[in-house]
Amino acid sequence: MQFSRMIKTLLVALSLMLSLAVAPAFAQQDAPAGHEGVPSVKGTQAPALPGSGGFWSAQSQTESVPLSFHQLRDKVQATDPELSAGQKHELLRNALYEHNILALAWGVALALSVTIYLILDGADLGAGIISLFYGDDQTRGAIMASMAGTWDANETWLVVAGGILFGGFPFIYGSVFHYLMLPLMVMLLGIMLRAVSLEFHHHAARSQRFWGLGFAAGSLVVAFIIGAAGGAVLDGVQLTPRDVTYAGGGTVLEFTGGVFDFISPFSIWTGIVGVITSVFAGALYLRARFVHDSPVRTDMKDWVNGSFIALVIASLITLAWIWLRFPWAAEKWTGPWIWGWGVIAAWILFTLWNIWDSTQREKDVAAMVWYAVMTGSSLGAMALTVYPWLVPGTWTVYDAADPSLSLVGFTVAMGGFIPVILIYNWYQIWVFRDRLSALGAYDHH
Amino acid sequence: METTFADFMARIDFALITSLHIIYPPLTIGLSLLIFFSEWRWLRTDQEKWYRLTRFFEKLFIINFGAGVATGVTMEMAFGILFGPFSTAAGPVFGHMLGFETITAFMYEAGFVGLMIFGWHKIGRRMHLFATFNVALASLLSAFWIVAANSWMQSPAGVKMVGGQFLVGNWLEIIFNPDSMTAIPHMIVACLELSLFFVAAVSAWQLLKQRNVAVFAPALRLVLPVMLIVAAGQIWIGDSLGRTVAHEQPAALAAMEGHFKTDNPDGSPNTKWNVVMWPNADKSDTVWAFGIPHVLSVLEDHKWVSRVPGLDQFKPENRPPVVVPFYSFRVMVAIGFALFGVSAWGLWLLLRGRLANRKISDFENRWFLRAVLASAFLPYLAIWTGWWTREVARQPWVVYGLMTVHDGRSQLSAAAEVVWFIGFAIFSFGVLFATAYFLFKVIAKGPDMETKIPRERDEDHQSLGTLPPIETAADAQ
Numbered sequence: 039m040q041f042s043r044m045i046k047t048l049l050v051a052l053s054l055m056l057s058l059a060v061a062p063a064f065a066q067q068d069a070p071a072g073h074e075g076v077p078s079v080k081g082t083q084a085p086a087l088p089g090s091g092g093f094w095s096a097q098s099q100t101e102s103v104p105l106s107f108h109q110l111r112d113k114v115q116a117t118d119p120e121l122s123a124g125q126k127h128e129l130l131r132n133a134l135y136e137h138n139i140l141a142l143a144w145g146v147a148l149a150l151s152v153t154i155y156l157i158l159d160g161a162d163l164g165a166g167i168i169s170l171f172y173g174d175d176q177t178r179g180a181i182m183a184s185m186a187g188t189w190d191a192n193e194t195w196l197v198v199a200g201g202i203l204f205g206g207f208p209f210i211y212g213s214v215f216h217y218l219m220l221p222l223m224v225m226l227l228g229i230m231l232r233a234v235s236l237e238f239h240h241h242a243a244r245s246q247r248f249w250g251l252g253f254a255a256g257s258l259v260v261a262f263i264i265g266a267a268g269g270a271v272l273d274g275v276q277l278t279p280r281d282v283t284y285a286g287g288g289t290v291l292e293f294t295g296g297v298f299d300f301i302s303p304f305s306i307w308t309g310i311v312g313v314i315t316s317v318f319a320g321a322l323y324l325r326a327r328f329v330h331d332s333p334v335r336t337d338m339k340d341w342v343n344g345s346f347i348a349l350v351i352a353s354l355i356t357l358a359w360i361w362l363r364f365p366w367a368a369e370k371w372t373g374p375w376i377w378g379w380g381v382i383a384a385w386i387l388f389t390l391w392n393i394w395d396s397t398q399r400e401k402d403v404a405a406m407v408w409y410a411v412m413t414g415s416s417l418g419a420m421a422l423t424v425y426p427w428l429v430p431g432t433w434t435v436y437d438a439a440d441p442s443l444s445l446v447g448f449t450v451a452m453g454g455f456i457p458v459i460l461i462y463n464w465y466q467i468w469v470f471r472d473r474l475s476a477l478g479a480y481d482h483h
Numbered sequence: 484m485e486t487t488f489a490d491f492m493a494r495i496d497f498a499l500i501t502s503l504h505i506i507y508p509p510l511t512i513g514l515s516l517l518i519f520f521s522e523w524r525w526l527r528t529d530q531e532k533w534y535r536l537t538r539f540f541e542k543l544f545i546i547n548f549g550a551g552v553a554t555g556v557t558m559e560m561a562f563g564i565l566f567g568p569f570s571t572a573a574g575p576v577f578g579h580m581l582g583f584e585t586i587t588a589f590m591y592e593a594g595f596v597g598l599m600i601f602g603w604h605k606i607g608r609r610m611h612l613f614a615t616f617n618v619a620l621a622s623l624l625s626a627f628w629i630v631a632a633n634s635w636m637q638s639p640a641g642v643k644m645v646g647g648q649f650l651v652g653n654w655l656e657i658i659f660n661p662d663s664m665t666a667i668p669h670m671i672v673a674c675l676e677l678s679l680f681f682v683a684a685v686s687a688w689q690l691l692k693q694r695n696v697a698v699f700a701p702a703l704r705l706v707l708p709v710m711l712i713v714a715a716g717q718i719w720i721g722d723s724l725g726r727t728v729a730h731e732q733p734a735a736l737a738a739m740e741g742h743f744k745t746d747n748p749d750g751s752p753n754t755k756w757n758v759v760m761w762p763n764a765d766k767s768d769t770v771w772a773f774g775i776p777h778v779l780s781v782l783e784d785h786k787w788v789s790r791v792p793g794l795d796q797f798k799p800e801n802r803p804p805v806v807v808p809f810y811s812f813r814v815m816v817a818i819g820f821a822l823f824g825v826s827a828w829g830l831w832l833l834l835r836g837r838l839a840n841r842k843i844s845d846f847e848n849r850w851f852l853r854a855v856l857a858s859a860f861l862p863y864l865a866i867w868t869g870w871w872t873r874e875v876a877r878q879p880w881v882v883y884g885l886m887t888v889h890d891g892r893s894q895l896s897a898a899a900e901v902v903w904f905i906g907f908a909i910f911s912f913g914v915l916f917a918t919a920y921f922l923f924k925v926i927a928k929g930p931d932m933e934t935k936i937p938r939e940r941d942e943d944h945q946s947l948g949t950l951p952p953i954e955t956a957a958d959a960q
Contacts, residue, residue: 187597187602190596190597191594191597197590200559200560201559202582204562204570205581206579207574208570208572209574212568213567215570219564220899222560223564223902223903226561227906227907229556229557233549234549234553237550238917241925280568283890284647284882284885284890285647285886286644290571292571297896441648456586466597469598470605
C-alpha cells in the first residue's frame with residue numbers, strides 16, 4: 039500500500055528528527071555536571087575558579103542547592119570581583135551548558151508534539167468543519183465514522199504537548215495559560231463537545247442530528263481558537279513580578295491582566311487562518327479517506343482547490359503582517375542568514391507545489407503527506423524565527439525551562455516512550471487505512 | 484492570610500471539573516481488566532458466552548471512555564489556567580508527573596483503544612487480546628501516575644525549595660511519597676470494586692428480566708467471590724490510608740473525625756469518636772455531637788487510650804472546613820461496609836447453590852438481585868465522597884503545609900471564575916446525563932447474540948468500507 043509506506047516514511051523521518059534532538063543530550067553525559075543534573079553551587083560559598091575543578095567537585099561532596107538559570111547568573115556575576123568578564127562567562131557557560139541543552143531538547147520535543155498534533159488533528163477538525171456544510175446527517179455521519187478509530191489518538195498529542203509544557207516549561211504553563219484563560223476555556227468546551235458527539239452519534243437514534251452538529255460546531259471552535267491562541271502568544275504576554283514566601287521564597291512572574299487581553303485584530307486573523315488551514319487539511323483527508331466514486335470525494339475536489347488558494351493567500355497576508363507587526367521577525371528574516379530564509383521559503387514553495395500537483399493528479403495520499411511536510415516545515419520555520427523565545431519577549435526556551443531538568447526524565451520520556459508511541463500510532467493508522475464509502479457506512483438504514 | 488470569594492470559586496471550579504471527571508476513569512480502569520479477563524477466557528475456552536460478554540461490556544466501556552477523555556483533557560490545562568502560580572512552582576515535580584502520565588499511559592491507552600473497539604475482524608484474535616491487555620495496563624499506569632501526583636501534593640517529599648519553586652530532589656521519594664503508598668492501592672482497588680459492582684449490577688438487571696441467563700448468570704457467579712475479597716481488602720487499605728493521613732496530615736484527620744479538643748478538660752486525652760456532630764462557626768468545638776469514647780484512639784492508633792491531635796492544635800487560619808470532610812468520610816466508610824455486606828450475602832447464596840443458571844432468576848433471589856442493582860451506584864458515591872474528604876480536609880493547602888490555595892491560584896477575577904463554573908457545569912452535566920442515557924440504552928438492549936464470532940485468520944480488509952459490527956448493531960435499531 040502506498041498510503042502505509044508513505045505514512046511509515048513520515049513517521050520514520052519524525053523519529054529520526056527526534057533522535058537527533060536526543061543525541062546531544064546523551065553526548066552531554068561526559069561533560070562535567072552536578073550530580074542532580076542541575077547547575078548547583080554550595081550554599082553561599084563563592085565558586086572556585088574554573089580549571090581548579092573546585093566549582094563542580096566542591097558541590098558534589100556537599101549538599102547542593104540547585105539554582106535556577108537567573109539565580110546562577112546573578113550569583114556568578116556577584117562573586118569574586120577579581121574574576122575577569124571572560125572567566126565569569128566561562129564559568130557561567132559551563133554551568134548552564136547542560137541545562138540549556140536539555141531545555142532545548144524539551145523545546146524540540148514540545149514543538150514536535152504540537153506539530154504532530156496540528157497535522158493529525160488538523161485534518162479531523164477540518165473534516166468536521168466541512169461537515170457543517172452537509173445538511174444531511176448521513177454524510178456527516180460517514181465523515182465522523184471515518185475517524186472513529188483514530189481521532190482519539192490524534193487528539194492525545196495535544197495532551198502530550200500540555201504535559202511537556204507543564205513539566206518542562208512550568209513558567210509558561212503557569213503564566214501564559216492564565217492569559218489564555220478565555221480561549222482555552224472555550225477550546226476545552228469545544229473539545230468536550232466534539233469528543234462526546236463522536237462517541238454518542240453512533241449510539242443515538244433520534245438525537246443523531248444534534249450530535250452531528252455538536253461535532254461540526256466543536257471542530258470549528260477548536261480550529262479557530264488554536265489559531266487565535268497561537269497569534270495571541272506571538273504578541274507576547276505582559277507579566278507582573280510578585281514576591282512570594284512559599285517554597286524558599288522569591289519573585290514569581292504572573293499574569294494579572296484581563297481575560298480579554300488576548301483579543302487583537304492579529305489574533306482574530308490567525309484564528310481565521312487556523313480554520314482555513316484545517317479546512318484544507320480536512321478536504322485532503324476526506325479525498326484520501328473515501329472510495330474513488332463516492333460523492334463526498336467528488337465534492338472535495340472543489341473544496342481542495344478553493345481552500346488551497348485561500349490558504350496561499352492567507353499565508354502571504356500572515357507573513358506580511360508578522361513582518362510589519364513583529365520587529366524581531368523582520369530583523370531575523372533580513373539578517374545575515376537571509377539566504378537561509380530564502381532556502382526555507384523555496385522549500386516551502388516546493389512543498390506547496392507538490393501538494394497542488396498531487397491533488398491535480400489525484401494522488402490523495404501523497405497530497406496529505408506533502409501537506410504534513412509543508413505544515414512541519416512552516417511551523418519549524420516559525421519556531422526558528424521565534425527562537426530563542428518560546429513566548430516572544432516574555433520567555434526564552436532557556437529561562438522558561440524547569441531549572442531542575444534532568445537527563446533521566448528526558449531520556450525516559452522522550453527516548454523511551456515517544457518512539458514507541460510513534461510505532462503504535464503508525465500501526466493504528468495502518469489498520470484503519472482503507473477507504474470508506476459514504477453509502478457503505480450507513481447501508482443498513 | 485485572607486480567604487476570598489475568588490479563592491473559594493477557584494476551588495469550586497476545580498472541584499466541579501474533577502468531580503465530573505472522576506466518575507468515568509474508575510470504570511475504564513476496572514472494566515478494561517475484566518474485559519481482558521473475559522476475552523482471555525474466550526480465547527482459551529472458545530465458549531460463546533465469553534465473546535458475548537466481552538463485546539457487550541466493551542460497548543459500555545467505550546461510551547464511558549469517551550466521556551472520560553472529553554472531561555479529562557480539561558483537567559490538565561485547568562492547572563495552568565486556574566492555578567497558574569501553583570503550576571509554575573510545582574511544575575518541575577507535579578507537571579512532569581502529569582507529563583509522564585500523558586506519555587506513558589494516556590497516549591498508550593488511546594492508541595490501543597481504537598484497535599480494541601474498532602479492530603474486531605480487522606486484526607487477529609491474539610492481536611486483539613494484546614490490544615485489550617495494553618488498554619488495561621495503560622489505564623492502570625494512568626491511575627498510578629495521577630494518584631502519585633495528587634499524593635505528592637498531600638505529602639510533598641523529595642523536593643528542594645528554591646526561589647519559589649519545588650525542584651526535583653529525588654524522583655523516587657517524590658513518586659513513592661508516604662501518602663502514595665496507600666493512596667494508589669486505595670484508588671486502584673476502588674476502580675476494581677466499582678467495576679465489579681457495575682458488572683454485577685448489569686448482570687443482575689438482565690437476570691431480573693430473565694434475559695440471556697446463560698451469559699449473565701456465570702458472569703455474576705464469577706464476580707461475586709472477587710467482590711467479597713476486594714470489598715474486604717478495600718476496608719483494610721482504607722484503614723491504612725486513614726492512619727497515613729493521621730501521621731502526615733493530622734489537621735485533615737481531625738477534620739475528618741470532627742475532633743476538636745485534643746484533651747478533655749481534666750487533662751486526659753480526648754478519645755471520643757464522633758458519630759455525628761455539627762461544628763461551631765470558628766471551628767473550635769462542636770455545637771452538638773454524639774460520640775463513643777475510646778473508638779478514636781482505637782481507630783487511629785489501634786490503642787485503647789492515645790492522644791490524637793485535635794483541631795485546637797492548629798492555628799485557626801490553618802484549620803480545614805469540617806462539615807464536608809466529616810460527613811463525606813462517613814458516607815464513604817458506610818458504603819465500604821455496605822458493599823462488603825452485599826458481597827457476603829451473594830457469596831452465601833452462591834455457596835448454598837441458589838445462583839445456578841436455572842434457579843438464579845427465581846422469586847426468592849429477587850431482593851438480592853435488586854440489592855446488587857442498587858449497589859452499582861454506591862461505589863460512585865463512595866469515590867466522590869472519598870475525594871471530597873481528601874481534597875477538602877487538606878485545605879487551606881494546595882501543597883500540604885508548604886503552599887496555600889490562596890498563593891497557588893491564578894489572579895483571575897471572581898467574575899471570570901463564575902463564568903468558568905457556569906460553562907463547565909452546563910457541559911459537564913450534559914456529558915454526564917448523555918453518558919448515563921446511552922449506558923442505560925445499551926444495557927437495556929442487552930448483548931448482541933447474533934453477529935458472527937471472529938475466527939482465527941479471517942480478518943477481512945476488503946469489508947472495511949462499512950462500519951464495524953458494534954456500530955452496525957447499535958444503529959440498526
